[in-house]
Amino acid sequence: xxxxxxxxxxxxxxxxxxxxxxxxxxxxxxxxxxxxxxxxxxxxxxxxxxxxxxxxxxxxxxxxxxxxxxxxxxxxxxxxxxxxxxxxxxxxxxxxxxxxxxxxxxxxxxxxxxxxxxxxxxxxxxxxxxxxxxxxxxxxxxxxxxxxxxxxxxxxxxxxxxxxxxxxxxxxxxxxxxxxxxxxxxxxxxxxxxxxxxxxxxxxxxxxxxxxxxxxxxxxxxxxxxxxxxxxxxxxxxxxxxxxxxxxxxxxxxxxxxxxxxxxxxxxxxxxxxxx
Amino acid sequence: xxxxxxxxxxxxxxxxxxxxxxxxxxxxxxxxxxxxxxxxxxxxxxxxxxxxxxxxxxxxxxxxxxx
Numbered sequence: 001x002x003x004x005x006x007x008x009x010x011x012x013x014x015x016x017x018x019x020x021x022x023x024x025x026x027x028x029x030x031x032x033x034x035x036x037x038x039x040x041x042x043x044x045x046x047x048x049x050x051x052x053x054x055x056x057x058x059x060x061x062x063x064x065x066x067x068x069x070x071x072x073x074x075x076x077x078x079x080x081x082x083x084x085x086x087x088x089x090x091x092x093x094x095x096x097x098x099x100x101x102x103x104x105x106x107x108x109x110x111x112x113x114x115x116x117x118x119x120x121x122x123x124x125x126x127x128x129x130x131x132x133x134x135x136x137x138x139x140x141x142x143x144x145x146x147x148x149x150x151x152x153x154x155x156x157x158x159x160x161x162x163x164x165x166x167x168x169x170x171x172x173x174x175x176x177x178x179x180x181x182x183x184x185x186x187x188x189x190x191x192x193x194x195x196x197x198x199x200x201x202x203x204x205x206x207x208x209x210x211x212x213x214x215x216x217x218x219x220x221x222x223x224x225x226x227x228x229x230x231x232x233x234x235x236x237x238x239x240x241x242x243x244x245x246x247x248x249x250x251x252x253x254x255x256x257x258x259x260x261x262x263x264x265x266x267x268x269x270x271x272x273x274x275x276x
Numbered sequence: 277x278x279x280x281x282x283x284x285x286x287x288x289x290x291x292x293x294x295x296x297x298x299x300x301x302x303x304x305x306x307x308x309x310x311x312x313x314x315x316x317x318x319x320x321x322x323x324x325x326x327x328x329x330x331x332x333x334x335x336x337x338x339x340x341x342x343x
Contacts, residue, residue: 008338067324148337152342155340162332162334162336162337163332163336163337163338164336164338164339165340166340166342170332171329171331171332173327173329174328174330175328176327178340179340181342184342185342186342213342217326218324218326218327219325219326219327223324223327224327244321245321245326247326263326264329267329267330268331
């Protein structure tokens with residue numbers, strides 16, 4: 001998945017099972033491996049039978065689209081390729097060539113009934129918006145006791161753990177998951193214009209949000225990751241969108257102190273003693 | 277001829293009466309059995325449940341960062 005996986009609290013056998021789980025997810029969902037199921041599905045199009053794992057992840061992707069009002073969408077595979085992220089990130093280089101044509105999201109082009117998938121109109125899937133976080137949650141389920149699983153900084157825990165945050169500071173994750181989405185690490189240029197991997201589904205182009213990084217705490221890593229992406233894409237409306245759902249969010253913008261939404265502040269700032 | 281005309285008239289009248297009077301027939305336009313939009317919105321919001329955060333109490337054991 002192109003990221004470091006950290007596991008704490010696992011026995012040797014549990015660690016092996018977590019490793020196999022991540023290897024399997026990479027084999028199935030990689031956009032760059034020629035033999036991945038995702039590549040086969042995108043190349044085939046039309047109707048096909050997919051694996052149970054693929055169907056479950058696509059269901060999660062469609063669920064993410066529904067609960068975020070289409071912000072986190074699984075049909076942006078062509079858009080991210082058009083932006084220039086069409087190979088392993090280590091091989092993505094800035095180029096004087098312009099980005100390809102915009103490719104807005106088209107969730108209506110996807111129908112899934114059990115394991116039967118119908119993909120219409122040349123739409124390409126990219127399930128990486130949910131696959132890594134779901135793998136973290138599933139990895140944690142393989143641990144019998146307290147511990148945590150973290151993949152590239154998206155983590156889920158059973159038991160309390162102190163976590164360093166982007167730009168300094170730390171927080172204690174008591175339960176659930178913590179995920180950070182942002183645009184400062186995976187970015188490149190096309191014809192002098194900055195590109196990154198978080199696509200605005202409405203425009204089909206990299207988002208122009210003011211945020212550089214958004215960290216969210218959710219009941220699971222999947223919830224945290226989906227909410228962090230949605231809040232990032234919502235720009236100035238991100239903090240209140242999270243507050244409406246009771247989700248703590250921490251927003252980092254260039255040259256400014258991190259902005260904490262009300263739910264985050266209520267969780268981590270010392271409370272005034274009650275009047276008696 | 278007359279008999280056929282009476283039969284056709286009777287059939288047409290009966291069909292029209294059945295459409296407006298038979299208790300099993302809908303007398304209003306059909307509406308899909310979907311829950312109200314506000315209910316759906318509330319359910320969707322509730323699906324995004326929060327975890328639990330607290331102030332840090334020790335050196336971080338791990339970090340969250342974008343990938």
